Amino acid sequence: MLDRLLEDERIVFDGISATSAGAMNAVVTAHGLTLGGRLGAREALEDFWRRISQAALLSPLQPSFFDRIAHNHAMEASPAFVFFDLMTRLLSPYQFNPLNHNPLRDVLEDSVDFDALRRCNLVKLFICATNVRTGKVKIFENRELTPSAVLASGCLPFLFQAVEIDGESYWDGGYMGNPAIYPLIYSCDSRDVVVVHINPIERDTVPRTATEILNRLNEISFNSSLMREMRAIAFVSKLIDDGEVCSGRLRRVLMHSIDADDFMKSLGVARKLNADWEFLTHLRDMGRAQADRWLAENFDRIGEASTIDIRAKYL
Numbered sequence: 001m002l003d004r005l006l007e008d009e010r011i012v013f014d015g016i017s018a019t020s021a022g023a024m025n026a027v028v029t030a031h032g033l034t035l036g037g038r039l040g041a042r043e044a045l046e047d048f049w050r051r052i053s054q055a056a057l058l059s060p061l062q063p064s065f066f067d068r069i070a071h072n073h074a075m076e077a078s079p080a081f082v083f084f085d086l087m088t089r090l091l092s093p094y095q096f097n098p099l100n101h102n103p104l105r106d107v108l109e110d111s112v113d114f115d116a117l118r119r120c121n122l123v124k125l126f127i128c129a130t131n132v133r134t135g136k137v138k139i140f141e142n143r144e145l146t147p148s149a150v151l152a153s154g155c156l157p158f159l160f161q162a163v164e165i166d167g168e169s170y171w172d173g174g175y176m177g178n179p180a181i182y183p184l185i186y187s188c189d190s191r192d193v194v195v196v197h198i199n200p201i202e203r204d205t206v207p208r209t210a211t212e213i214l215n216r217l218n219e220i221s222f223n224s225s226l227m228r229e230m231r232a233i234a235f236v237s238k239l240i241d242d243g244e245v246c247s248g249r250l251r252r253v254l255m256h257s258i259d260a261d262d263f264m265k266s267l268g269v270a271r272k273l274n275a276d277w278e279f280l281t282h283l284r285d286m287g288r289a290q291a292d293r294w295l296a297e298n299f300d301r302i303g304e305a306s307t308i309d310i311r312a313k314y315l
Contacts, residue, residue: 001196001258002029003045003284004291006038010299014190015124017139017180019173022196023127023153024048024108027145031112033122048111049280055103056275084273085211088158100161104154108147118143126183128173129153132162137176137225139183174222181229185253192302196287197259199223201313204265215269230255230314237310255306257313258294260286 002025005011013033018026025045032044087096117125120142127140129152140149152163152170162169173180184193199219207213233253239245240252263286271279298307 001287001291003042004288004295006041008295009038012190013123015126015184015188017126017128017177017184018153019128019178019180020154022179022198023150023173024104026125026127027108027112027114027117027150030120030123030125030142031117034116034120035113044111048107049284050277051107051111052104053275053277053280055107082211093157093159093161097161102151102160105147105151108150112147114146117145124183124187126180126187127153128177128180129155129163129170130173130175130177132169132171135176137173137180138168138170139177139180141183175225177225178222180225181233181253185251191252192254192256194256194258195226197257197261198264200259200261200265202261211269215272227314230310234310234315253306254303255308255310256294256298256302257308258287258290260290 005013006029013029016026016029028044028048029041032041034040036043093100125140125142125145127145127149129138129140129149130136131138138152140153146165148163148165151160152165153173155161155163155171157171162171164170178199179195181193181195184190199222201223203216203219207216233255236250237252240250294307301307
């Protein structure tokens with residue numbers, strides 16, 4: 001999606017609020033924009049994910065250990081995945097990874113100039129993490145960004161030890177802001193907010209296996225913070241529409257969304273650990289196609305009106 005929007009010079013990024021893998025995309029995008037404009041950002045994103053794919057080659061959970069379903073790139077869980085999944089239920093990352101090795105740190109440090117990123121004023125960044133002690137959302141802005149801040153945003157507690165920053169411990173931001181919308185409302189000039197969905201909001205079937213149940217619980221919990229913020233945005237929009245507030249007292253936010261729910265729902269649970277380059281580029285191309293479709297259908301309404309019915313989609 002980012003690759004396609006960066007290609008369109010009519011689109012300008014005022015701010016990006018992001019969590020987990022989205023946080024990595026956000027900092028890499030800003031890094032690329034700083035060094036080489038739109039083309040630099042697209043090249044930086046491709047370079048980053050290629051590095052991720054290369055770093056994952058030694059993992060026993062990669063596609064060579066799976067039976068891939070060719071027509072949609074879905075994967076059935078292999079014995080290796082089942083064993084790893086069971087291990088994360090029985091042992092904490094403090095036990096099965098006592099040295100706290102995280103290859104993502106090396107990839108981030110090799111891919112992003114964080115000193116330059118902290119000085120970046122081309123796009124405002126809001127990277128979300130969850131404070132383990134307080135349960136509150138933590139937003140890291142440009143001047144605070146470090147590799148640790150980005151890793152904190154993507155720290156899944158069953159896979160990684162909590163990331164410590166300034167005496168506080170953090171887990172994945174998805175639990176409290178996936179992504180957080182309010183920093184964009186408070187800190188950006190643009191009224192248009194585009195939400196990119198990678199976790200399906202709805203599923204047609206009830207999960208049956210333990211892995212499927214946990215996956216669906218994660219999807220619901222990771223979407224819950226977004227649903228709450230959308231309820232607040234819908235409430236304020238109704239107040240404005242009903243004339244309950246004076247003109248100018250509250251700003252109307254124009255909401256948009258890009259998703260590929262039908263495709264994402266077709267993928268097996270194990271695909272979340274798949275960093276095979278062919279699979280990653282397939283996801284990229286799917287995102288490009290969805291963004292292209294959204295631009296064709298909705299560009300003329302940007303700045304004028306929301307292109308989604310918040311109540312129908314989120315409430």
